Amino acid sequence: MQRALVFRFQCTAILFLFSAPPLARPLPQGDPLYLNFALNATYFPTEDYYDYIVVGGGTAGCPLAATLSQTFRVLVLERGGVPYGNQNLMNQEGFLTALTEVDTYDSPAQTFTSEDGVLNARGRVLGGSSAINAGFYSRADPEFYESSGVDWDLSLVNQSYDWVEKGVVFRPELRNWQSAVRDALLEAGIDPYHGFSLEHLVGTKIGGSTFDSSGKRHSAADLLNYAKPENIKVATYASVERVLLASSSSNVMSRQSAIGIVFRDEMGRYHHAMVKEKGEVILCAGAIGSPQLLLLSGIGPRPYLSSWGIPVVYHHPNVGQFVYDNPRNGISILPPIPLEYSLIQVAGITEMGAYLEAASNVIPFTTPSRSVFVRPPSSPLLLTVATIMEKIVGPISIGSLRLASTDVRVNPIIRFNYFSNPIDLERCVNGTRKIGDILRSRSMDDFKFTEWSGGRNFRFVGPSLPADQSNYEMMADFCRRTVSTIWHYHGGCVVGRVVDQNYHVTGIDALRVVDGSTFTVSPGTNPQATVMMLGRYVGMRITKERKRLKW
Ligand SMILES: Cc1cc2nc3c(=O)[nH]c(=O)nc-3n(C[C@H](O)[C@H](O)[C@H](O)COP(=O)(O)OP(=O)(O)OC[C@H]3O[C@@H](n4cnc5c(N)ncnc54)[C@H](O)[C@@H]3O)c2cc1C
Ligand SMILES: *[C@@H]1O[C@H](CO)[C@@H](O)[C@H](O)[C@H]1NC(C)=O
Ligand SMILES: *[C@@H]1O[C@H](CO)[C@@H](O)[C@H](O)[C@H]1NC(C)=O
Ligand SMILES: *[C@@H]1O[C@H](CO)[C@@H](O)[C@H](O)[C@H]1NC(C)=O
Secondary structure, three states: OHHHHHHHHHHHHHHHHOOOOOOOOOOOOOOHHHOOOEEEHHHOOOEEEEEEEEEOOOOOHHHHHHHHOOOOOEEEEOOOEOOOOOHHHHEHHHHHHHHHOOOOOOOOEEEEEOOOOOEEEEEOEOOHHHHOOOOEEOOOOHHHHHHOOOOOOHHHHHHHHHHHHHHHOEOOOOOHHHHHHHHHHHHOOOOOEEEEOOOOOOEEEEOEEOEOOOOEEOOHHHHHHHOOHHHEEEEEOOEEEEEEEEEEOOOOOOEEEEEEEEEEOOOOOEEEEEEEEEEEEEEOOHHHHHHHHHHHOOEEOHHHHHHOOOOOOEEOOOOOEEEEOOEEEEEEEOOOOOOOOEOOOEEEEOOOOEEEEEEEEEEEEOOOOOOOOOOOOOOOEEEEEEEEEEEEOOOOOOEEEEOOOOOOOOOOEEEOOOOOOHHHHHHHHHHHHHHHHHHOOHHHHHHOEEOOOOOEEOOEEOOOOOOOOOOHHHHHHHHHHOOEEOOOOEEOOOEOOOEOOOOEEOOEEOEEEOOHHHOOOOOOOOOHHHHHHHHHHHHHHHHHHHHHOOO
C-alpha cells in the first residue's frame, strides 16, 4: 500500500522533471561507460614513464588529469573501479543503499568511525566521493578566497567553475518537500530569496546538482571525457602504496624529489610508475588518503614516523594535523503524506555561523526487535523520512589523523574533536534554533499529524529539539548528543603548513597535493564545487607555467 503510493507519487514527479533545463551540455565523447582509457591495473606494465602521475581519481584528481592531458602524458591511479554500471552510484535513489552497503575491501563507499564515535564515509571509486555524495553543488563563499592562504587568480577561478559546470551540473526541479523547506526558510527569516543560483549568497536559494533531470549522477569521473584520450591512462584497482623519493644530485643543498610511485594491483603485484624529467607526482587522494600517503612515504613528524619504523625522508610536523569536520545536527520527521525522494536542493545561508539544508529519503524500516508482540515483517516497509539539518561554517575545532597500520588499505584513525571550540558550539546552537523556527513556520503545517486530542504535532524519528529552545545549555547538549557528519571533512595537508600556495609540498621537489586535504575551512555550503574547480585551476596553472618556461 505504502509502497504503491510512493511509487505513484514518484511517477508523477518524474513527469514534472522533464521540464528542467540542464546547464550541462551533452559530453563530447558520448557515454562515459566506454571510457576507453580506463583499465584494470593488472594490465599495466611493471614500469612506465609519465609527465604527471595523479594519485587518486577523485573529485579533484579527474578534472586535474583531464586538463593536464591536453598537453602532457598523464597517469591516474585509482584504488577503486569505475562507477558506470553500478545502479546505486549512478542513480539518486541509490544514495543511502551505496552508503550503507556492507563495506568489503572494494565497495565504493569505505566506511569509518572517527574516535568521536561518528560514522563517516569516503569514496573508493573513479570520481571519488563525488560518485557517492548527495550531489548538491554550490560555489565557495567570497571569504574562502581570502582566508585560504592562496593568491587566487579569480578570473581563472571563474573559468574553472564554468568548465566544471558545463560538464556535470544541472538545475534541479523542486517537488513537495524541497519547496516546503524553501518557503519555511524564508518564513524563518533567512532572506532574501535568490531563486536558482550557483553563487554563495546570504539568504535562501536553489543550488545546482550533479544529478540530471532523470536522477542520473554525473560525478567528477565524467570530467575525464574532456581528457585527450591518447595522452591519458587511468589504472583502476590500483592501490598506491607510497611515493618514491630521491635526492636531486644537481642541488648543492641535497633536496628530496618525487621520482615516481609504487602501486599494487588486485593480484598483489607491484608496479612502478616514474616521472619523466620536469614531471611531478600529484596526490589527489582526499583528506584522508593524501596525508596517509605522505606519512607512509616518510614525509611527516619525525618522532611519529620513527615510532612506526618508517624511514624519515623529510620532517614535516603538520602532515595529518589540522584535520576538520563540520558537525551536522538536525531532526527527522515521518510525514503524514507520501513524499518524493530528494537529496539536498535548497540551502539557507545565514550570517550566524550555520547553513540549513534538507532531504527526504525513502528508507527501509524494520520493526524494532525489542517489540516482542509484533512479528517483524519479512520484507521491510518503505517509509519516507524528511530531514532538516544544519551544518556549521568552518569549523574551528581542530582534529588530527594517525596511522592504524602501514598497510595503505587500512583506514587511518581520525579524531575531529567536534565542538572542542566554544564558537563551534554557539554556531550549532544558532543553527538548531533556526531549525526550531523552520518547524514553527506555516509551510511545515502539512507535515504534522492530527492527534486524538485534535492538536497537530510532528512525528519525530530520533531526537526532537529541546522544548525550551531559548535555553543555551539544553541546545548545546542537543548539539553534542546528536552530532553527526555531513561528510565535508577536510585538511591534513593544509596550505601554509604542508603545501605552499602553489600546492607544492614544502621542502620536497616535484610533489604536490591538490584536493580537500589542503583546506582549513569547508568552502561554501558544500565543498564539491570548489574541489572540482581546484583540480581544473591547478591543471591550468601548471600548463601555463610550463608553456611559459617552454617545456
Ligand atoms: C556521503 C557523502 C555525501 C556528500 N554530499 C555532498 C554534497 O551533496 N555536496 C558537496 O558539495 N559535497 C558533498 N560531499 C563532500 C564531497 O563529496 C567531498 O568533500 C569531495 O568529494 C572530496 O574530494 P577529494 O578530491 O578531496 O577526495 P575524493 O573525492 O574522496 O578523492 C580521493 C580519491 O583518491 C582515491 N585514493 C585514496 N587513497 C588512494 C591510494 N592509496 N591509491 C589510489 N587511490 C587512492 C580514492 O579512492 C578516491 O577516489 C559528500 C561526501 C560524502 C562522503
Ligand atoms: C582485474 O584483472 C584481474 C586479472 O585479470 C582479475 O582477476 C580481476 O577480477 C580484475 N578486476 C576487475 C574488477 O575487473
Ligand atoms: C567571478 O564571478 C563572480 C560571480 O559571478 C563575480 O562576482 C566576480 O566578479 C568574478 N570575478 C572575476 C575576476 O571575473
Ligand atoms: C549566533 O547568533 C547571534 C544572533 O544572530 C549572533 O549575534 C552570533 O554572532 C552568532 N554566533 C556565532 C558564533 O556566529
